[in-house]
Amino acid sequence: MGRYVARRLLQMIPVFIGTTLLIFLMMYALPGDPVRALYGEQSIDPAQIARIKADYGLDQPIIKQYLDYLLGVFQGDFGTQIASRRPVADVIGEAFPVTIRLTIIAFVFTVVVGVSLGIVAGMRAGKKTDTGVLVLTLALISVPSFVLGFVFQQIFATSLGWTTPTVQDSLDPSQLILPGTVLASLSLAYVARLTRTSIAENMRADYMRTAVAKGLPRRRIISMHLMRNSMIPVVTFLGIDIGNLMTGAIVTEGIFNVQGVGNLVYQALSRREGATVVGIVTVMVIIYLFVNLIVDLLYAVLDPRIRYA
Structure with missing residues (x-):
């Protein structure tokens, strides 16, 4: 290892x-x-x-x-902004935690709701529940995130009054729930469909029939045999999706006025602040590389047959 x-x-x-x-x-x-x-x-x-x-x-x-x-x-210096003459590391340090919070909210929502929908649909493949989940995920995939963002603003902010149309305090996690949900919508749909396909396929596998024939409890069959084998492709997608959520936050932050990395990238591009853009990309690349390493190591936890020499 x-x-x-x-x-x-x-x-x-x-x-x-x-x-x-x-x-x-x-x-x-x-x-x-x-x-x-x-x-x-x-x-x-x-x-x-x-x-x-x-x-x-x-x-x-x-x-x-x-x-x-x-x-x-390598010395912790990402350069200096030309306009403000501030170190890029300080500018990123102010904006990045906001995007990290937004990404975590979206990621948790994706995992909890997406995997749950996929499990329900996969274990009831071909039934009305499965059809309903497939229609819902297809609708989420078809609607662009910026359209979904304006729809959610109209429904939950303007009509129902549950929240404000835009984020007033980017440091308040409760105000990031609505943009986090919009950000997670596309990933949620893909996770649900991927989980559903993996669950339905493994339900017909020989090892599942063997486990049932041995008389193992249904809870143990699902948790120890079905879920662990079905989650391998889902974990792979989720590892890649963390980077996608962080980059996709640029559009969502613009819709909901979230003062995170997306807003910072937009301003830097408009002023051609190359040091700021490259600094943000550098941080994202580092996060992406280490997340993928963690995902690869999780394979051995999910499937005992996988060993890294």
Whole structure:
């Protein structure tokens, strides 16, 4: 197990470098000048622009800029915002916890509701309950998240008055429940359908018939045999989905005025603040890589036949 983890950690290095380099080059290729954008329509001395670029290292070749950024990341320095002159690490530190809370709410909702619906539908495959779950999940997949967000605002905020249409305090977890539900809707549908298919398939497996023939209690058959084998593909999807929820929060945060990473990315792109965008992507890549490592290790917990040499 230890050698496997060490090998996976080493494999993360080229993935991390390749991803951050790609985003860095994409930000460099965007049209516009971030220093010139600070002054809008005002006239400014070109010498002053050159001096500011030199202060931030923007006058260096792109590869030199990336290497300097990479060296700074390993020291905890993600660069400095040009507009506010604040360290990018401080800016991310303020916005990221909000998105993490929103992602956790959406993830818990996805797991609890999505897996429950999938289990009910899978154990009653072909019946009315199964059909109802399939219709519901198909509707959630078909409706874009921004449309669902406005519908939820109209129903739960405007009509019922259970909450405010937009988030007033992004640090209050209770106000993130509605946007978290909207964020989780698409993932919930996929988890429910994946769980349903896995449960229905394993219900017909030989080992299930053997367990029933041995006279094992139904609760033990479902919890120890059916669920553990059926959850392997679901756990794989959920591991990948954490990254999808964090990136999908950009749209949801815009609809509900959540002051998280999504709002920060939008402002950074509009001002062409490459350091901020690359810093956010760097943090997300690190989270994504370690979550996938944890998912791979969970395989051995769910299925005793899986061993990592």
